[in-house]
Amino acid sequence: MNSKKQKSLLLSRRNFITKAGIFLAGAIAGHGTGFASTQAPTVTEPPPPLPWKWAKLDPLEAGRRAYRSYLEKKG
Numbered sequence: 001m002n003s004k005k006q007k008s009l010l011l012s013r014r015n016f017i018t019k020a021g022i023f024l025a026g027a028i029a030g031h032g033t034g035f036a037s038t039q040a041p042t043v044t045e046p047p048p049p050l051p052w053k054w055a056k057l058d059p060l061e062a063g064r065r066a067y068r069s070y071l072e073k074k075g
Helices: 003-009 013-036 059-072
Strands: none
Touching: none
8 A cells, every 4th residue: 555545544633523523513403403394384275276277467567576576585
């Protein structure tokens, strides 16, 4: 084995602690997201059966609403 490959296989104490800290932070973050997803699902009524009726849209009004929504919600 050449020395360059041998050095890459060695794990220093500093590298071990760094990688263990990253792993631990990821585990804590992953565990924390589990609490947010345990909320009870809300029950909504189902959509009307297909085929849905087509609605006429005013292109100018749709453009105005899209522009305002883009400005208000920052894209």
